[in-house]
Every structure is written in C-alpha cells, then in structure tokens.
Amino acid sequence: MFDRLQKPFLTVETGEAYQPIRLSYHLHNKDKFIELFDTLQCIEKNPHGLTWSWYWKGECDEIRFESLDSFKRNLEKPLRLGTITIKHNSLYISLPSFKRACLAVPFFHKTIAQDIASVDHADFINKVFALDERLPHGFTELFKEKELEAIVNQRIEEYLKVEMQVEHAATAEEALAILTDYTNSETKKRLPYAERYQFTNDGQDPDVVFLGFYIFLRGRELVAIRRWFGETGYTLSNLMDDTIEEIFGNMDIDLIE
16 A cells, blocks of 8 residues: 555646546437538548547647646657547547546547537546556446446436335425435445446536536545545545535634434
C-alpha cells in the first residue's frame, strides 16, 4: 500500500486521470455524417475503415483543460483527443478521460445535427491505472454489453419499485423518507468496475443534460482517485459528506441534522 501512495496514477497529456470512456450514438444518416466530417478541420479520416481522429485544433481550438499544467501545445502536431468509429451502423467516440468526454458531448451536439446522429449512452471504467499497469487492449475488451445492460436494467427495476412506493405513500413525509433511504443506499454501494450512463431524450435543456453528465462522472472520478490513494472503502456517500463539509465548513455554518 505504501508503494502505491508514493506512485502517481496514469494521466493523459492534458493532466487528467486516464479513465477510458466510450460515447455511443444513434447514427441516423451515415452519408450526411461522413459528408459533414469531411468539412471539419478538427477531424481527420484514418487510412483504414470508417474511423476518424478528433484533434485539438480548428473548430475545437478554444477547448480548455483546467487540469493542464505542463503540456505545451504544438500547432504543427495537434493533440489527438479521441477516436471516432462507425461500426454496425452505430457511431462510437472513444476517449481516454472523463474530462474529454464531458467536452466532446456538447461539442458534437452543436456540430452534428440531431437528425444525423444523437448521443445515447456512455460506457466507462470506475478506476485509475498505475503507470506500469497492463492496459486493456481496445474498448471491446473493456466493455461487455450484457454486463452493462444488466447493471442498467437492475437500477431501472429498483428505481421503478421505489417510485411505486412513493406514489402509494400515505403522506409526503413518508414519501420523502422512502426517497432518502433509496438515495443513501445507492450512494453507499461499491461502484462496479465498468458502468453505463444513459442519456435521456425528454426535451431537457442541453446545458442541463451536459451538467448532469459532468456531475455524474466527476463524482466517480474523485471516488476512483481516493480509492487509489488507499481509501479502499470510499464511496459516493463519503464524497457527498466531504463536499458538504468542505462547502459549509469553510463558510463556518453548522448543519442541523
């Protein structure tokens, strides 16, 4: 354990933790998508297959990384942010960090018309890696469709059960207690190795959707880092408690239970 505490985890060029994540999109019009990508400066077609590289240049030149400290941009050799692939009439964007995924979703939402492609879900890893750790070979090895679907279906079933209990609660206080118990239980669970985030298409404000995605991933990133540094039992519940303490503690406010 002491060796791990002295050893930094693997990061990408722009400073954030290396945590593979794959965005999956519904591809509604492949021909228009390819035609659009041919016009973008930040996208370059790869020699083989229907794959492209997304670079930190052109249309996304103004993207900023708060975690960036020592990386120096080279305009002649722009940094590749991720890889885009069309496979079985689906579109995938593979990225090496949560931060890049949080930047990619709003960028491509503005760049690609919704009748061409729309984001559906994100698959990701709830851990950070050692500098010398063997990395999974490709995203197919990382993400098992049946396992990820099982996790999502289980959560949906649990949520629907709680929703029914809330609807049949005798009082508002009882309904609130049911929701509170459910939230506390969920945040105390150990996060699975691989997980799926499902985007909703219910007419919400895109900025709200992007913020929700960021908060969801940011919490998991912080839990993974705390676990790396020895707090093996650290959960989202611990993170929420620490965040509340940091915010209100610094304001010198006593919270009443």
